[in-house]
Amino acid sequence: MPHDEGLVGIFSYVDDLLKALERLKQAGYRIENVYTPLHLPEVEDILGKKPSVVRLITLLGGICGGLSTVGLAVYAHLSFSLITSGKPVLPWVPWVIVCFEGTILGAVLSSMVAWVVKGGMPRLRSVPGYDPAFSQDRFGILVACTGSEQEQVRTLLTEAGAGEVRHAAW
Amino acid sequence: MAELQFHEVDKEVLKTLRPGGRTYWISVILLFLGAFYGYFVVWPYQILTGLGSAGYRPPVMWGAYLVNFVFWIGIGHAGTLISAILFLFRARFRTSISRSAEAMTIFAVFIASLFPIIHLGRPWVFYWIIPYPNERFLWPDFESPLIFDFLAVSTYFTASLLFWFTGLVPDFATLRARTTGFRKKIYGFFSLSWSGTDRQWHHYGMSYLLLAALCTPLVISVHSVVSWDFALAIIPGYHSTIFPPYFVAGAIHSGLAMVLTLLVPLRWIFHFESIISMDTLEKVAKTAVLMAMAVGYAYVVEPFIAWYSGNVFERQTFLFRMVGYYSPLFWVMCFCNVIAPAFFFIKKIRTTPLLLFVIGILINIGMWLERFVIICGSMARDYLPYAWGNYWPNWVDWSITFGSFCLFFLLFLLFIKFLPAIAITEVKAEVTPPVRPKEEPYAA
Numbered sequence: 001m002p003h004d005e006g007l008v009g010i011f012s013y014v015d016d017l018l019k020a021l022e023r024l025k026q027a028g029y030r031i032e033n034v035y036t037p038l039h040l041p042e043v044e045d046i047l048g049k050k051p052s053v054v055r056l057i058t059l060l061g062g063i064c065g066g067l068s069t070v071g072l073a074v075y076a077h078l079s080f081s082l083i084t085s086g087k088p089v090l091p092w093v094p095w096v097i098v099c100f101e102g103t104i105l106g107a108v109l110s111s112m113v114a115w116v117v118k119g120g121m122p123r124l125r126s127v128p129g130y131d132p133a134f135s136q137d138r139f140g141i142l143v144a145c146t147g148s149e150q151e152q153v154r155t156l157l158t159e160a161g162a163g164e165v166r167h168a169a170w
Numbered sequence: 171m172a173e174l175q176f177h178e179v180d181k182e183v184l185k186t187l188r189p190g191g192r193t194y195w196i197s198v199i200l201l202f203l204g205a206f207y208g209y210f211v212v213w214p215y216q217i218l219t220g221l222g223s224a225g226y227r228p229p230v231m232w233g234a235y236l237v238n239f240v241f242w243i244g245i246g247h248a249g250t251l252i253s254a255i256l257f258l259f260r261a262r263f264r265t266s267i268s269r270s271a272e273a274m275t276i277f278a279v280f281i282a283s284l285f286p287i288i289h290l291g292r293p294w295v296f297y298w299i300i301p302y303p304n305e306r307f308l309w310p311d312f313e314s315p316l317i318f319d320f321l322a323v324s325t326y327f328t329a330s331l332l333f334w335f336t337g338l339v340p341d342f343a344t345l346r347a348r349t350t351g352f353r354k355k356i357y358g359f360f361s362l363s364w365s366g367t368d369r370q371w372h373h374y375g376m377s378y379l380l381l382a383a384l385c386t387p388l389v390i391s392v393h394s395v396v397s398w399d400f401a402l403a404i405i406p407g408y409h410s411t412i413f414p415p416y417f418v419a420g421a422i423h424s425g426l427a428m429v430l431t432l433l434v435p436l437r438w439i440f441h442f443e444s445i446i447s448m449d450t451l452e453k454v455a456k457t458a459v460l461m462a463m464a465v466g467y468a469y470v471v472e473p474f475i476a477w478y479s480g481n482v483f484e485r486q487t488f489l490f491r492m493v494g495y496y497s498p499l500f501w502v503m504c505f506c507n508v509i510a511p512a513f514f515f516i517k518k519i520r521t522t523p524l525l526l527f528v529i530g531i532l533i534n535i536g537m538w539l540e541r542f543v544i545i546c547g548s549m550a551r552d553y554l555p556y557a558w559g560n561y562w563p564n565w566v567d568w569s570i571t572f573g574s575f576c577l578f579f580l581l582f583l584l585f586i587k588f589l590p591a592i593a594i595t596e597v598k599a600e601v602t603p604p605v606r607p608k609e610e611p612y613a614a
Binding site: 012013014015033034037039043044051053055058062069073076080091094097100102105107109111112119120122123124127130132133134137 | 176177179180301303307310313317318321322324328332333335336340344346348362363364366367368369370371372373374375376377384385388391395595598599603604605606
């Protein structure tokens with residue numbers, strides 16, 4: 001059943017956060033978000049994240065970029081009405097450089113767009129349960145839970161070391 | 171960085187964002203006036219009077235502007251080396267200097283990209299180099315190294331900018347949390363509403379790694395492509411296969427020197443000794459020694475190739491370089507680029523900030539002279555003695571060169587006052603993470 005409310009546990013220590021995550025995972029609660037001021041690969045391991053789709057999008061962007069610039073070079077050469085004698089009509093070897101630059105440009109642009117969009121950004125309102133301290137030196141877990149579960153989740157978060165537990169709705 | 175606590179990182183790094191004092195703003199105004207003079211007074215004068223006013227006449231048609239173009243592109247390389255390549259190698263010492271080095275890259279490449287336009291007789295039609303269907307039925311030649319250059323520099327600038335911005339996004343969120351009013355709104359806008367969720371970090375981490383991997387070949391390719399602007403011409407002194415590695419080594423050499431030139435004062439002014447450690451600066455100095463040896467090797471091999479080839483034109487070009495009109499510049503260049511960095515072999519010298527700064531400046535001077543000797547010196551002695559002629563920058567060249575240096579330092583000064591000069595998130599990842607002390611009991 002989809003939830004529209006939950007509890008946010010705010011932690012000061014990384015080990016407490018990881019411990020709470022493991023307990024919540026074992027208890028079968030739905031973890032909506034984990035907020036950290038730095039990248040913690042351990043969080044991804046506990047949550048069992050699949051490899052990011054950004055890899056595939058970057059690869060496709062690179063292929064499209066390379067093909068596009070070579071396509072542009074082919075189009076430009078075939079459109080050029082002045083005959084350049086002694087030169088191949090479509091000089092593939094020098095276009096390796098053109099293709100390389102296009103590949104990098106396409107891959108970079110698609111990678112940037114991919115992480116922004118897949119990260120749910122940009123958005124006008126902040127993510128439910130977000131606290132500005134999560135961008136400084138605090139860690140947080142947003143757990144989706146209904147009224148009957150909230151007391152158990154609150155106890156679990158507090159026992160794991162949460163300094164504060166708040167209600168959040170979305 | 172070991173003694174810095176996790177909760178102190180924001181406060182320590184954001185010291186640079188405190189309102190600037192009188193010295194800071196006077197420096198900003200003076201640099202602004204210098205840049206204004208170069209780009210808005212002298213350049214319009216040159217446009218009105220033609221390139222002849224900058225001393226361009228046969229045989230030397232590529233002068234100070236192309237020297238500056240190659241110099242500034244080169245400066246950018248160390249930024250990408252430090253931010254991307256050392257990230258892939260997991261070199262931890264890069265953390266404290268990567269953000270500033272990346273900023274240096276972006277400003278340098280931006281300034282470099284202006285010089286080919288300044289070098290045009292009719293700069294307002296520079297867009298003709300962009301391939302698009304037009305009523306003139308003209309297309310740029312995709313076999314030309316000049317088009318390679320346009321593609322390489324624009325790709326490099328875009329990739330560096332996006333890589334830099336990606337690294338900044340979580341830091342913008344930190345700034346958003348720590349500021350109020352108008353600044354909060356500006357930082358909030360650029361943070362793209364970043365909240366640091368597991369989902370965001372997951373995709374962000376992968377993208378940052380891929381961007382670093384994509385920027386890595388650019389370090390090698392961009393200056394190789396720039397070197398082909400020269401190497402594909404048949405002018406003696408240009409037409410050499412050694413140019414790509416030689417230019418890349420020189421680019422990294424000058425970039426590392428600029429890193430020292432910028433970061434030693436930054437460290438001293440903002441008391442960043444706990445973040446930018448002496449060990450970091452020492453490692454930069456050691457890399458500069460390696461680059462000095464690579465560049466020195468090229469200085470020796472180039473004349474050898476000229477002699478071994480048996481080509482009389484190549485031989486006379488290198489003889490002219492060593493004993494001719496530009497020979498004082500050549501020997502100063504050899505001293506600055508090879509002999510001066512060799513002093514970094516002495517530990518006492520490479521661990522003294524003032525000496526690091528002085529030698530950094532000497533290398534920068536040497537690298538500018540190197541480009542001058544190669545570009546102008548080779549053109550000055552072509553095949554026909556009848557066509558020989560010497561070139562020396564006049565006040566127009568010097569003014570625009572001066573303006574470019576003012577613009578670079580102006581942008582860097584504005585950067586350190588309005589953006590975090592040190593990557594907050596990366597420093598947080600390097601310091602000891604906050605772990606519950608044994609003596610602190612759980613609330614429950």
